[in-house]
Amino acid sequence: MVVSVFFLIVGNVSASNIKKLEKPKIMSVGKEIEVKDQATKMFIYDTMQVWIHHSLVDYYHNKYHADSISWGEPKLEGIRIWIRRLGPSGNDGIYTHLIKISLQRDELIINEKKKIKTEDTFTYAVNADLLSLYRDSGKSEKELKLINSYHKVRPQ
Template sequence: MKKVTVMLVVVFFFIVGNASASNIIKTEKLQIIAVGKEVEVKDQATKMFIYDLMQIWMRHSLDDYYHNKYHADSISWGGLKPEGIRVWIRQVGPSENDRTYTHLIKISLQHDELIINDKKKMKTEDTFTYMVNADLLSLCPESGKSEKEFKLINSYHKVQP
């Protein structure tokens, strides 16, 4: 009986230790267990590859945000410089609600020139956090599986002086 009790105590501390060591990220509907450390992607080719893969979804989110906030009829961006793009990636474990996604990808974009209604110019920084299924990243958006590839879980928009 003592062996069983000792074993249960050891298992309990093992589970509690692992749960507290992992980072739990809560969204509106999901609880995500981040099992890896967030790492900034420094390699230019890798960073641009990830940005290019996710660009269409970010563009839709940006359009929606700025159209709603500024009642814009038109939005145009000046060229985005590669140094104005920052990417971080982090592995996630399976959650109890959803086992579709494998990584969190956070992308920050600094636009030196955002033009609203062909007259209002501003500098902006927009940051998006997506849950992604890395196994499906190579599929084109027209594959119809985009809802299983990316899920926007957070966005932050800032107009810079």
């Protein structure tokens, strides 16, 4: 009986330690799907445009020490968006989806001199329930978090 109680106690302690170690920060449960529907794609792009703009400006100011950056709107065919559903996360389920946005620009001008073609890809963890709120609503930290970015200068 003492041996049984010992294994019961040790088993419970070990199981509780395993549960603490296995709790992931962000875990995707869905398959990544490219958004092909033009209306849906433009809704997501327009909703996230403020954050995308800030991410682009931050990157190019740091990379090229840019005092000015100008670009036009990307062509519709140059905008690609993928979405993936997230599972339970270590941040109490704040984020519900991963959204990856890729933008191709034929002309990005840095400091009114240097012209480059670019492809910028950003991956954000988002709370889809709060995503359409205006950025200055004070909820932006709970809506969206930049997870990863990739920048490529394309050949002229």
